[in-house]
Amino acid sequence: MSELSHLRLMAGYNAWMNEKLYAAAATLPAHELAAERGAFFGSLLGTLNHLVAGDTIWLRRFATHPARFAALEPVLALAPPGALDAIHSDDLAVLAAHRRMLDAMIGAWTTQLSDADLEHVLHYASTKGIASQKRFGDLLLHFFNHQTHHRGQASTLLSQAGADLGVTDLLMLIENVEEQTAPPGIA
Template sequence: MRDHLLQLARYNQWANNRILDTAGDLGDAARRRDAGGFFKSIHLTLNHILVAEQIWLARWTGDPPPHKDLDVVLHEDWGHLKAARRHQDEALIALVTSQTQAQLTEVLNYKNMAGMPLKLQKGLIALHLFNHATHHRGQCHHMIHQLGGEAPVLDMPFFILGL
């Protein structure tokens, strides 16, 4: 599972960079425009991905949740948001790299945002993080297209083949 998760972490970084680069070409007004996404805009959707990951990583490490809402805006400035995203991607790769197979099968007890106690294996949590990012990147991809940008290819075979 660890090798699979590491490949997903690297793919996640690659896909995030492609979205950031393409969204960066749109300009700030377009990135902030309500384009019909669940979190309205590209900017707010990318913020949400960071918020959710920070909450999950705090659960993983046993730290208190850093945010009380999933739609908190961490970074108003595009440059800061990009830097935070790139830092987060490195942190996710480092986290997966640091885990043994046994650690990834450990069960984490946590409370969801509604306070409900739950438990899940750490490896499945990591899988969820990458799946969650893919889901919201897809929304960003659609919004880029809706705003007149050229949405990047994000298919995993392009990552694997280095295209």
């Protein structure tokens, strides 16, 4: 699988898993969503808000790529989160709508990427102001890995609250491949 194909698969996985997370979260009462559970960002709602904040921060950085991806233009109109624990919304429905918008943007953007885009070195500053310069393709791997990491935490928080997320394996999105056999008489 090419690097671009992998990134597009991860964008699809991201959207699929976020739909599952928000659907499971919607089965819980508000007090369960906001309950402190000892996670990095406290509650399930805190974790979901962190994913929105982190994705927004990264997408705004990615929008500075010289390719000026059309799919990322809307992210520049969004207010930048002030911190990694910024709360976009305490209302799950509002947060879910924003999440769907981000996921649609991510999916459209990954179809605009080229191999050459991945080789670009992106210069950016962390939320603490530390300057970095890294290969764009490697930053995208981090972007998707970060989402998976915190969605794993969110799935644990859902389980603690009694909500069943169901199957979460990337394997569910990987297509089966027909086994190729040699024609008769060819060894």
